[in-house]
Amino acid sequence: MAIAGKSSPLKRWDLTCRILAAVPGGYALSAFAGICIALWLPGLRVERAMIGMLIGLLIWPVTFMMSFAISDGRKVFGGTMVALLALIGLAVLKGWRP
Amino acid sequence: MKGTFRASMAWLHTGLGLITGWVLFAIALSGTLSVFRESISTWMRPELPTAPVQTIDATAHAVAWLTDHAPKSPAWYLAVPTHRAPYVFGTWEKPGGSYIQKALNPLTGSPDGIRDTRGGEFFYRFHFELQLPYPYGRLIAAVAALALVVALVTGLIIHRRIFADFFTFRPNKGQRSWLDAHNLLGVIAFPFHLMISFTGAVTLVTMLLPWGPQAVYKQDIMAGYTDLNPAIETRPASGKPGHLTSVLPVLREAEKRFKGAGISQVYIYNPSDAASLITVMAGNNGTISTLSHSLTFDGTTGLLMREHVETRPAVRTYTFLYGLHIARFTPDVTRWLYFLSGLMLTAVIGSGMRLWTVKRLRLPHHLGHVLTDRLNVGVLAGAPLAFASYFLANRLLPPMSAHRADHEVQCVFIVWGLALLFALVRPARRTWPEMLTTCAFACFAIAAVSSPWTNPVTQSTALVSLFFSGAFGYAAFRALNGKAKQT
Known part of the structure; x- marks a missing residue:
């Protein structure tokens, strides 16, 4: 509990970065990884969509844990954003629109 | 975050466990009961004929009855009899769009004379819908399943001596004993726990991550379902x-x-x-x-x-x-293993919640800790009591009364609500033995109302209830003794 209990402004900022990366960030990564796999893989539509969903299901918990395992909260947030933008770019390239 | 890797994983394990623990406890307990949902459904319909059932003939009888009584329905969905559920379970759509669900007599195809109940289906639906409107219950369940995956993996990371502690249980040591129990139950069936939580998320994946299918199927999402x-x-x-x-x-x-x-x-x-x-x-x-x-x-x-x-x-x-x-594939032995492992998972979650408060109440604490302690009684002892009252309501409500299936379900939530209220207004050290004793009596009553104990379903229900009755009784005795030692 040493991490949450003491809430100096710096640590609180660090924690906010991690939570943003873990919860909405992790979910968005899963969603866009699923979209990219569904759009880019060859094969039947249902197969591509299914592979995307199952891999997405693995990505969220892994991102979630990594968000709290990596030593610097800002790196976590930055890394998640870069990965997310890359995936969004890949999806848009293949014709995905919000 | 200056802490080591392990410390941050411990923080994550504790925080996530606290947030999702009660929901996960209810999901795990109802899921464990759902392993025997067909048997529970059969127990809850004592009017069913006991003779062995011919699957195909029984289904044909059901179709004949529906042809006479629901010809205008757009669809009939029939689950055929099995040796665990010796009746046809019919779901059909009324022309208006609402659904009817009834057990149909395997000899006549008619639902007449069989009491109206949700049976084991209640636990099955509650397990992933939490009695909440679509899609919120399912989404909460899906997120909770993934939270359990994270809690299990982080739990394994922070557990220092898995092999040595596997043979360690130190009773009568308060917090130490709760940690030993939490670790032991978690490690024994760890592969099962991880499998069941991840596959649980898989069953809801089309709701949790619909974005891939939407990207390839665009507006025609029904094509996605029929492809699947x-x-x-x-x-x-x-x-x-x-x-x-x-x-x-x-x-x-x-x-x-x-x-x-x-x-x-x-x-x-x-x-x-x-x-x-x-x-x-x-x-x-x-x-x-x-x-x-x-x-x-x-x-x-x-x-x-x-x-x-x-x-x-x-x-x-x-x-x-x-x-x-x-687990529809499972022979009886595997089904009992699912049931036992499910109970262990429920106990891991429950002991984790209990551990959280035991650890904090020894030190200077605040209102939040006390409230968590009290709500723990309302959930960890309240949920089993509420579920037990469902079985009792099935036997005590008049068999042919109107809306009895709804009343059975209302009974669960009235009892649970009262249990939460009772636990909230009184000190936990008093409510633990009181609620656990009530659970013991309720389970004993289930064994009693299973009479006559003439078929395997009523016999095994009575035996399992007696086991739970004994376990709750022992827990109540320990809670009472613990209180005596403290004061």
């Missing part, structure tokens, strides 16, 4: 009245083609239309996966129109993971 499960594909009604063919030869043909896998479900679409369809799904004898093989017949001629054997690798992976979770 071709057995739900139907054809529009022609508008011309038709006469449903005799289902006996259709079912015999299906049984032959399924080569020993058995029949699990029969769907009949537009039964009184010339364009009716009969879809038959294979059972789970010899396959873990659900939806592995289905046949669609023309409803008027009885001729085979379409056969689907699942060979697509990704869809097979999905149906395999799905089947692993819902």
Whole structure:
């Protein structure tokens, strides 16, 4: 509990970065990884969509844990954003629109 | 975050466990009971004939009854009898759009004379819908399942001496004993816990992550569902009245083609239309996966129109993971192992919640800790009590009263609400022994109302209830003694 209990402004900022990366960030990564796999893989539509969903299901918990395992909260947030933008770019390239 | 890797994982384990613990406890307990949902459904319908059931004949009787009583329904969905559930479980759509669910007598096809109840289906639905409106319950359950995956993996990371502690249990040591129990129960069935939580998330994945399918199917998301499960594909009604063919030869043909896998479900679409369809799904004898093989017949001629054997690798992976979770494939021994492992998972979650408060209440604490401690009683002892009252309500409410199925379910939530209120207004050290004693009596009462104990379902229900009664009684005794030692 040493991490949450003491809430100096710096640590609180660090924690906010991690939570943003873990919860909405992790979910968005899963969603866009699923979209990219569904759009880019060859094969039947249902197969591509299914592979995307199952891999997405693995990505969220892994991102979630990594968000709290990596030593610097800002790196976590930055890394998640870069990965997310890359995936969004890949999806848009293949014709995905919000 | 200056802490080491392990410390941050410990923080995550504790925080996530605290947030999701109560929901996960209720999900795990109802899921564990759902392992025997067919048996519970049978226990809750003591009016059912006890003679061995002919699957195909019973299904034909049900179809004949529905032809007379629900001809205008757009679809009938029938789960055929098994040795665990010796009746046809029918779901049909009223022309207005609402659904009726009833157990149909295997000898007559009629629901008359069988008490109206949700049976084990209540636990099954509660397990992933939490009695909340669609889709919120399912989304909460899906997120909770993934939180459990994270809690299990982080729990393994922070557990320092897995092998040595496997043989360690130090009773009568307060916090130390709770930690030992939490670790022991978590490690013994760890592979099961991880499998059941991840596959649980898989069963809800199409709701949690619908974005991939939406990207490839665009507006036509129904095409996605029929691609995933071709057995739900139907054809529009022609508008011309038709006469449903005799289902006996259709079912015999299906049984032959399924080569020993058995029949699990029969769907009949537009039964009184010339364009009716009969879809038959294979059972789970010899396959873990659900939806592995289905046949669609023309409803008027009885001729085979379409056969689907699942060979697509990704869809097979999905149906395999799905089947692993819902465990329809399991012989009795495996089913009992699922039940025991499920109980262990429930106990891991419960002991984790208890540990959180035991650890904090020894030190200077605040209102939040006290409230968590009290709500722990309301959930950890309140949920079993509420679920036990469901069984008792099934026997105590008049068998043929109106809306009794709804009243049974209301009973669960009234009892649970009262338990939470009771636990909230009194100190936990008093409510623990009181609530646990009530649970013990309630479980004993289930064993008593299972009489006459003449068939395997009532006998095993009585035995399991007696075991729970003893376990709750012992826990109440310990809680009382612990209190005596403290004061």
